[in-house]
Amino acid sequence: MAGKPKPGFWIVVILVVVSLVGFATYRAGFFSIGGTSDRAGKTGQQKKIKSAASGQKLKITFYSSSAKRNWVDEMVSQFNTSDFNVGGKIIEVKQFHVTSGGSFNQIKEGKIKPDLWSPGDESWLLMAKTYFQDVKQIALIDTFTPLVNIPLIVAMWEPMAKELGYPKPIGWTDIADVAKNPKGWAAFGHPEWGKFRWGHAHPEANSGFLTIISEVYAITGKTKGITIEDLKNPKVVAFLKDFEGAVEHYGLSNSWIDKFMHLKGPAYLSACVQYENTIIQTNEKHNNKPFKLVAIYPKEGNFWTQHPVAVLKGEWMTPEKEDACNQFIEFLLSREAQQRAMQMGLRPILPNMEMGSPFDKEHGVIADISADKMFTVPEERVLNRIRGLWEDVKVPATIILVLDQSGSMKGEPMDKAKEGAIHFVNSMKPRDQLEVITFNNKVMTLTPLCDVGECREETVNRLSGLFAAGGTALYDTVAMSYANIKKYQLAKPNRRYAILLLTDGKDEHSGMKRYDFLDFLPQGKEIEVPKIYTIAYGGGADKDLLSQISNRTNARLFGSTPEEIKKTYRELSANF
Numbered sequence: 077m078a079g080k081p082k083p084g085f086w087i088v089v090i091l092v093v094v095s096l097v098g099f100a101t102y103r104a105g106f107f108s109i110g111g112t113s114d115r116a117g118k119t120g121q122q123k124k125i126k127s128a129a130s131g132q133k134l135k136i137t138f139y140s141s142s143a144k145r146n147w148v149d150e151m152v153s154q155f156n157t158s159d160f161n162v163g164g165k166i167i168e169v170k171q172f173h174v175t176s177g178g179s180f181n182q183i184k185e186g187k188i189k190p191d192l193w194s195p196g197d198e199s200w201l202l203m204a205k206t207y208f209q210d211v212k213q214i215a216l217i218d219t220f221t222p223l224v225n226i227p228l229i230v231a232m233w234e235p236m237a238k239e240l241g242y243p244k245p246i247g248w249t250d251i252a253d254v255a256k257n258p259k260g261w262a263a264f265g266h267p268e269w270g271k272f273r274w275g276h277a278h279p280e281a282n283s284g285f286l287t288i289i290s291e292v293y294a295i296t297g298k299t300k301g302i303t304i305e306d307l308k309n310p311k312v313v314a315f316l317k318d319f320e321g322a323v324e325h326y327g328l329s330n331s332w333i334d335k336f337m338h339l340k341g342p343a344y345l346s347a348c349v350q351y352e353n354t355i356i357q358t359n360e361k362h363n364n365k366p367f368k369l370v371a372i373y374p375k376e377g378n379f380w381t382q383h384p385v386a387v388l389k390g391e392w393m394t395p396e397k398e399d400a401c402n403q404f405i406e407f408l409l410s411r412e413a414q415q416r417a418m419q420m421g422l423r424p425i426l427p428n429m430e431m432g433s434p435f436d437k438e439h440g441v442i443a444d445i446s447a448d449k450m451f452t453v454p455e456e457r458v459l460n461r462i463r464g465l466w467e468d469v470k471v472p473a474t475i476i477l478v479l480d481q482s483g484s485m486k487g488e489p490m491d492k493a494k495e496g497a498i499h500f501v502n503s504m505k506p507r508d509q510l511e512v513i514t515f516n517n518k519v520m521t522l523t524p525l526c527d528v529g530e531c532r533e534e535t536v537n538r539l540s541g542l543f544a545a546g547g548t549a550l551y552d553t554v555a556m557s558y559a560n561i562k563k564y565q566l567a568k569p570n571r572r573y574a575i576l577l578l579t580d581g582k583d584e585h586s587g588m589k590r591y592d593f594l595d596f597l598p599q600g601k602e603i604e605v606p607k608i609y610t611i612a613y614g615g616g617a618d619k620d621l622l623s624q625i626s627n628r629t630n631a632r633l634f635g636s637t638p639e640e641i642k643k644t645y646r647e648l649s650a651n652f
Contacts, residue, residue, distance in 0.1 A: 134165040177280035194385040196282025222382035225423035232347035245375035248294035255322035275325035276349035353421035377449035480579035482548040489613035516546030517585040551586035551593035573606035581618030607631035
């Protein structure tokens, strides 16, 4: 029949209609492409199910340890721009970079309420789970999911590592032998390198805590199953005391240790405990200068931190937020995200991914390493005992706290200085020693040198009653205090010595001139001198002078805004 459409025409029409209906149905969110699969290895796209046309947002918080900061920042940015949603609400992740121990304490105290929490390793999750079960009878954590593999290694300047036998295997005990040798590098024919100095993060940071556990494993010859009886063994206690006695610097993070190591060079730190990815990043950043840092994978074993993430079951969690959290975890475990992690120096958690650059000698690391001697996290009650043992064996501190109470500190600077000083005194340990000096145009001893366990309460009471008045004799006071602390150091060398100076940095009444005062201080090259940490108070503080004072003693200047004050004193405390 003329003009009658042929069968092929109707087939085309039907296919077009079906396609249009299918596309409209997909855009409306009735089905998704790809379906579902196991959590590990998902593409991260499977949950774009329902239309997000409403524009509403579902916000979740992600508290993550700082070792994987760069990867987390990039993944959060990608996720937040990919329209993942729950019931039409766009998921928005807000990340916070924290120390593992610090976030653990803040969760216990109710100061933060993460939806997702990813400390450096499972020990913090286990301690949190036990604490909330035993103390608050709350099941805070059900399960957790590892995200990446980051071995904990010893970072050492390559020439020094070669003197210890690198690239042949080197152990924790080998490093301890060098660290406690009074001859230092002279025992290896390099007196010009001075004493072997090393550092690691404070145990409040994940890498620091795992370092202490690693030392226990090394001396016991185990890779798992540390017992309470092990921690009572005199051999273990003596080993920890000797090894920790050689620590030049603690810090609240491994990144802070790395920064200081490069700032001061090989004369200041010979080696430190680091995450493998930090070695990769820092060699790239500094172009292997002044020397390349190499990763030592201790022959007794080491931790492979897996940075697990858990969805917390607090009263703030909702089914919607739980769904959103799981979508984000699946995104982090997608092959694309894991590939990007590897490019950034993090070993992927997914199996069968080929290891390439930057896991090579040029970056100071080795791609093919054995996990046969991987340390395992001890049970929770042992973890708490290890932290307590470290407090017992670490080198005690002698601190002179110098507080400016001159008229220029009147008002908020004085109030905040007193608050900070009291916070610091309360953070000190009973075995530490403290002397408190206050000054205006005169120098006064508020608390003579004493053991903190015996004078803490009286010192806090005296600090509470201070007020600002009079002139300022900064140079005279600091010079006198520094002369005193050097005498204390000569009398008892096996302690940590430092001055903590709280001031606006102005001087009006010293008999000593500024240039004479600066000449009196070390010149920044001496290693064994007591340190002067300075904290600047007030908008008109002379920060240039305070920086100069700290730099001359290999210390640092801290800020003192109300938002930073507690963080400042926590970081200071971590150095002692």
